[in-house]
Amino acid sequence: MKALVVRYIIVICLTVFLSMYNILNFDEKIVQALFTVLGVGYSIAISNIISFNSSELLINEYRRKIIKHLKDLRNINSLDFLLASLVFICCLAGPKRVINCYIVKIDLYTFASVTLFVSICSLVIGFFSLQSLNEEVSNKIAKEKSDKILANRLDQSGK
Numbered sequence: 001m002k003a004l005v006v007r008y009i010i011v012i013c014l015t016v017f018l019s020m021y022n023i024l025n026f027d028e029k030i031v032q033a034l035f036t037v038l039g040v041g042y043s044i045a046i047s048n049i050i051s052f053n054s055s056e057l058l059i060n061e062y063r064r065k066i067i068k069h070l071k072d073l074r075n076i077n078s079l080d081f082l083l084a085s086l087v088f089i090c091c092l093a094g095p096k097r098v099i100n101c102y103i104v105k106i107d108l109y110t111f112a113s114v115t116l117f118v119s120i121c122s123l124v125i126g127f128f129s130l131q132s133l134n135e136e137v138s139n140k141i142a143k144e145k146s147d148k149i150l151a152n153r154l155d156q157s158g159k
Helices: 002-021 028-051 060-093 108-158
Strands: 098-101 104-107
Touching (some): 002 104, 028 060, 028 108, 104 108
Antiparallel strands (some): 098 104
């Protein structure tokens, strides 16, 4: 949750900077394309999280840790997608394209584009995290099976 707040602070600062100096020019097509990419990425991420299998793990404490990590990943991805969707809707449904507050100028298309891009980057990082977790679980399962086979051999040789 803390990371999400920090991300949105960065998004707002970057948006203000890009809007003030008109560095990049975003439009509705870019916003829609980014939202489509985010939607596809979110769908894939959630299906990967839901289909993650830790049932072969024998150590319950480790399994609980994995399940908690997966729930946290699911929750942060869902909240991030929800907020990005809200920004997307407000951008396209808003009556103004630019909001002026004192000396600060915020272009809504820039805000939406930066928000969506940062959310996509977050999903990519989540994919890497999930892949790393998958490898860790696979290694743990292989070690548990190896230890079990070794224990069975020792039991059989001791008889």
